[in-house]
Amino acid sequence: MILHYSCPGCGAEMTYDIKKGKLHCNHCDREMELSEVEPWSGSGMTDSEILEGTEYHCPNCGGVMVSKDKGTSTLCAYCSAPMILADRLSGNRRPAKILPFHMDRQDAEEAFRKWCKNGRFAPKGFVSANNIQRLKGMYVPYWLFHFDAKVDVQARATNILVFMQGDYEVTETEIYNVHRAYNLQYQNIPYDGSSQLEDEEMAKLEPFNFDELRDFDMPYLAGFESSSYDFTDSELMPAVKEKVDKYVKDYAQGAVSGYTTVNIENRNIDFTREEDEFIFVPIWFVDYNYHGNVYKFMMNGQNGRIAGKPPVSQMKVNLWWGGISAVLFILCFIGSFFW
Numbered sequence: 001m002i003l004h005y006s007c008p009g010c011g012a013e014m015t016y017d018i019k020k021g022k023l024h025c026n027h028c029d030r031e032m033e034l035s036e037v038e039p040w041s042g043s044g045m046t047d048s049e050i051l052e053g054t055e056y057h058c059p060n061c062g063g064v065m066v067s068k069d070k071g072t073s074t075l076c077a078y079c080s081a082p083m084i085l086a087d088r089l090s091g092n093r094r095p096a097k098i099l100p101f102h103m104d105r106q107d108a109e110e111a112f113r114k115w116c117k118n119g120r121f122a123p124k125g126f127v128s129a130n131n132i133q134r135l136k137g138m139y140v141p142y143w144l145f146h147f148d149a150k151v152d153v154q155a156r157a158t159n160i161l162v163f164m165q166g167d168y169e170v171t172e173t174e175i176y177n178v179h180r181a182y183n184l185q186y187q188n189i190p191y192d193g194s195s196q197l198e199d200e201e202m203a204k205l206e207p208f209n210f211d212e213l214r215d216f217d218m219p220y221l222a223g224f225e226s227s228s229y230d231f232t233d234s235e236l237m238p239a240v241k242e243k244v245d246k247y248v249k250d251y252a253q254g255a256v257s258g259y260t261t262v263n264i265e266n267r268n269i270d271f272t273r274e275e276d277e278f279i280f281v282p283i284w285f286v287d288y289n290y291h292g293n294v295y296k297f298m299m300n301g302q303n304g305r306i307a308g309k310p311p312v313s314q315m316k317v318n319l320w321w322g323g324i325s326a327v328l329f330i331l332c333f334i335g336s337f338f339w
């Protein structure tokens with residue numbers, strides 16, 4: 001089942017306008033609030049049906065597309081009309097929330113150029129060329145985890161005082177049995193649910209501002225690609241738990257302070273897991289062509305943070321080192337006057 005939004009004025013396809021936060025018709029400029037859109041009520045697909053691949057017909061031009069992966073929205077390959085594959089966005093594959101794009105295409109292009117210009121080691125041609133080959137807005141699947149942790153720490157601590165009494169140096173050791181209990185809340189711990197994206201690269205795009213999460217609604221996807229998760233929250237849990245465990249242990253380690261020595265004798269951590277949420281986060285994918293090579297970058301669609309590596313210019317590296325040695329030389333030169 002393909003969802004799309006035809007303009008009530010002229011019948012053209014409407015897309016979600018990032019700046020206005022509404023559906024917008026590029027043809028006659030008409031706008032529509034998301035609340036005016038009739039909600040979709042369908043039965044949805046099972047996971048095995050999703051994996052099988054489905055044939056879709058573009059509602060605008062009739063073009064046939066086959067979706068094999070977990071794609072949930074796309075643009076028609078023939079006429080660019082937005083297509084939302086609604087039956088892949090239901091049941092436990094319906095996102096709870098969405099973080100809408102802040103940066104539109106123009107903002108993203110500008111932010112990318114600026115970033116290239118600031119690139120210390122990128123060759124001059126890379127910086128000045130206008131070679132953005134493809135800029136694709138995509139909602140990628142994330143899981144948000146929430147934990148409550150009860151931390152109970154028992155420690156033996158000492159305070160050592162040294163003072164003089166007459167001719168004698170006296171060492172006084174005070175011994176304390178310390179008991180500390182803490183309730184810690186870890187909210188919105190993000191983890192990407194896609195097997196296609198490198199965790200390391202995704203981490204470079206963080207943080208996202210989760211205060212701006214909205215309840216998920218289909219029209220947000222009109223004009224953007226999106227994809228469902230490959231990993232369920234349960235599959236990610238061991239990795240997430242390890243991450244949180246480390247936070248809590250670090251906290252517990254520093255929980256008893258203000259003593260000369262601290263020896264932790266017992267540490268008990270109790271986790272309560274609140275319900276995890278499947279969400280969509282906004283990413284601009286940039287393909288950049290330089291001397292026939294395509295370089296790939298990702299940009300946080302909320303704040304413009306970029307991950308990816310531009311090519312290194314040997315000349316710029318040399319110049320940079322040249323600059324450093326010149327400064328060192330001057331410092332030595334000045335130094336020699338005084339020594």
Ligand SMILES: [Zn+2]
Pocket residue numbers: 007008009010011012025026027028029030
């Ligand atoms: Zn229209």
Ligand SMILES: [Zn+2]
Pocket residue numbers: 058059060061062063076077078079080081
């Ligand atoms: Zn089409």
